[in-house]
Amino acid sequence: MATPGKLFNDLLERIEPPDARAKKAVKLPTRVRAHLETSEKLGAVEPYTLLTGSYKRHTAIGEIKDVDIMVFLDPKMKDEKPEVAFSLLRDALNDLPGRLKTDITPQRRSIRVTLEDQDFTLDLVPCVAPFGTEQPLLVPDRPREQWIWSDPLGYAAALSDLNGKRYDIVVPMIKLLKAWRDGRRIYMRPKSYWIECLVYSVLSAEGVVSKGDSHATVISRVFDAVHQRFAWALNQNDVVPQILDPRLGNNVASGWERGHFEAFMNNLSKSMKLAHDALATSEDDEGKKEAVRLWTEVFGEKWFEGTIYAEAMRTASGVSAGTVVVRSTGLLAPIGGREKGFAIPEHRFYGA
Secondary structure (H helix, E strand, O other): OOOHHHHHHHHHHHOOOOHHHHHHHHHHHHHHHHHHHHOOOOOOOOOOEEEEHHHHHOOOOOOOOEEEEEEEOOHHHHHOOHHHHHHHHHHHHOOOOHHHOOEEEEOOOOEEEEEOOOOEEEEEEEEEOOOOOOOOEEEEEOOOOEEEEEOHHHHHHHHHHHHHHOOOOHHHHHHHHHHHHHHOOOOOOOOHHHHHHHHHHHHHOOOOOOOOOOHHHHHHHHHHHHHHHHHHHHHOOOOOOOOEOOOOOOEOOOOOOHHHHHHHHHHHHHHHHHHHHHHOOOOOHHHHHHHHHHHHHHHOHHHOOOOHHHHHHHHHHHHHHOOEEEOOOOOEEEOOOOOOOOOOOHHHHHHO
C-alpha cells in the first residue's frame, strides 16, 4: 500500500533534475569558465570562477535551465564604476568560440549567456573579494550604479551546515516547498531564493525538527511557521512583510507586491489546513489512503500527472462529488452510466 512516506519519497525523486540536464550543467559551464579564466581581456584573479546558485546548493528542482557563476576580478575594480566590470566581462564573452553562445544579455547584477541549441543559460556575476572568498563579496548593481555586498558562498556553506545539524531535512524541505509553489500554480509566485530564505529561517529555530521526523510532519510545521510569521500583515493595508537574507540580513523580497503576497498567503492557508487534516488521519489502511489523497491535493497534479496518486485524487473527487459511483462488483461507473471500461485494479485505488 502507498503511504504518505512513500508519496514524499517518490515526489522528491520525481522533482530531481534529470540526469541529462545535470550533465549539461557540468559540461557547458566548464567550457565557459575555462575560457574566462584564460581571457586576457578580463583579467580574472584566483579563484577565477566559482559555481553558485540553486544548482550548486543542490536545491534546484525539475529542468535545470540556468547555472550561476561568480567571476572574480581584481579587487581594485571596486574603485571603478560597475559598468566597467560589465564591459570587461562582455568583451571576454564576445570571444567565446564558435557555437558556444547565441546571445549575451545584460541583467541587473549579471550577464546572461544563452547557449546555442542547448535551451540553457549561464548567469555570470562579476565580483571582487576584498577580504577573500570566506567573507562577503562585492557585486555590481547596474541600476544603482554602485557595488553592493553579497554573500552567496557564505550562504551555501551555512545551508550545508544547517542541513547537517537538522538531520539532512533542510534541503529536501526547500525542494518540497518549491514543488508546492509550482504544483499549486501560485499566481505571482515568490522567487526560489525567497523560498530558500524562508525555509532556512524557519528550520534554524531550535525544536522545529527532531531526529526521525517525517517529511509530512516537517513540511506541515514549515507551513505553520511561515503563516504565523506573515499573518499579521494581512490586516495591514498595503503592507508586505520582509524576507531576510540569512547572511546579511537585508530584505531579499523588496520587490514583493501586495497582491502577490495575498495570493501566496491564500494558497498557504489552504495547504496548511490540508496538511493538518492529513496528519490527523488514522493509522489504518483507510486513514493512510485519505492522507495520501490530501497530500496529493496539497502539492497539486503538476507533480503527480500520470501517476497512481493523481488517479486516486481524481477518483476520490468524482466519488465525493457524486459523479462517479463504485458498483457492488468493485467497478467504477458514472452516475446513470454503465460499468464497462471503468474497472480499476485494487493496487491502483488511492495509490495502494
